[in-house]
Amino acid sequence: MVEAVRCTGRVLPGWRAALLVVEERWIWYRRNWRATAISSLLQPLLFLVAFGVGFGRLIDASDRAAQVTGGVPYLVYLAPALLVIGAMQTAAFESTYPILSAFAWQRTYWSVTATPVTPGQLAGGQLTWIALRLTLSGAAYLLVVVLFGAMHGLGVLASLVFAVLSGMAFSAPLVAFSAVQENEGTAFTAVFRFVVVPMTLFSGTFFPISLLPGVIQPLAWISPLWHGTELARGAVLGTVALWPAFGHITYLMALLLVGVLLSRWRFQVRLTR
């Protein structure tokens, strides 16, 4: 009779399983962070210099500037909004190609669900990783901006929380969308062209949405970026009012919740065919 094999594998609680997915992504990131740092950190800083410093001089010299910015220099007005844009753009990238790759190209998701980890835990871990990525690049941006002198105070930390919340409210539904893509196709290009770009331009980053034509304004209201921008800017400038803030947070949380549920569902369906 052969001696029985002693198996060392065991089932972990759900949150620990999800954290192991984060650990895996971290191991990858540790080696590859330089490439992503350029796009996630440098891009918002370049925008800040170009628009905040360059273009800002024009704005600040205008009579109506105070009407738009509430009296603060344009650079200060813009800095927290660019934090939220950076989070949204990093979220857009992290929630598309890496997800499709893990499903269709490298098929690494299938290797994960062959272990005790379930598809739902995998989806949770993937989203947690994206939130961590947004937090890291947001913190790096804030560090530079604070050293610049364009922001200060505790509101800075709150703005980071709001930026990540707003990025995740966009990321979670997008992850669910990516989980049903079979190959690259034109789906992601369409998302970037028809969702990310308009959102970037018309979500109150560079000017208040009240300056938009009336028909376009409702589009800004559904954009998570606008809600995040209002919150982050309000937190830094100290202009946030309780009830609007509550509304923005509720909307973003609802979007996030729907996205998480959809992602878990799509991961479950695709990985257990």
Added chain:
Amino acid sequence: MAGSVDRMSDNGAALVHARGLRKRFGTVEAVCGIDVGVRPAETFGFLGPNGAGKSSTMRMIACVSPRSAGELQVFGMDPDIEGPRIRARLGVVPQEDNLDNELSVRENLHVYGRYFGLSRATVRAKAAELLDFTQLTDRAADPVNLLSGGMKRRLTIARSLVNDPELMLLDEPTTGLDPQARHLLWDRLFRLKQQGVTLIITTHYMDEAEQLCDRLVVMNGGLIVAEGSPVELIARYSTREVLELRFRPGDQHSWLDAVHDLADRVEKLPDRLLLYTLDGEAALATAHQRGVRPVSSLVRRSTLEDVFLRLTGRSLVD
């Protein structure tokens, strides 16, 4: 055939027990009701052409694809209810490599081991042991995309062993490998078998099944068409010897009448006739006496390939 399955499931010790197992994808039924029992420490094979339902069966046993109907128990547990607990004790080698190409060889093992709840220290020691076992130690720091196909396969096997599985599921483990790489893999699988690991293998290589499997089932069109040890199957579905008579392609038909009574069964291939008989040399001598002049001739023992061809038909399914 049914008798041995019953015996096994009745003793309650089967690692895998399936009864009337079915898998449907939309309107297509990939597995159409099969009974399987796999005993501890045996090497069990699923043989069959592409599309026979082997991989679908493996995925159901691996608890990553819910069954459409029938009974299935792995380690006595129901995959629908206790999937994670079953998977914790499995080692899975999928048909397509799904290693993380952007991580190093060692990192792939590390990450995978962590998913089984192993501590960092345990997984570090285990990775070193497995790299040695699969002869990948000098490639430990390389990213996976620099490895050859054979090395990736070895790494996938090393990865599947990280939790010291009681049951390994290998879906076409050597497809696409060169002969040397295949023999190295077989050698490693033999060692695992000696250590008491239960192996379930799908393959469409008959030599692989003959080398490795204690018992196997032949699947065709989602059904099990035969079950037994390689020797039993050859005895049941083929003759002891095969006489191969090679002719110029096309000529073989004209000799069929002269030889068909010399064998239990004759198969026509594009360039030869296969005569299934107890005594190949005697059949060859008689054929010569009758004036049959093949380009060449060969007497050999029956193999699983002969069984396979008989049971699944000549035509290849892709």
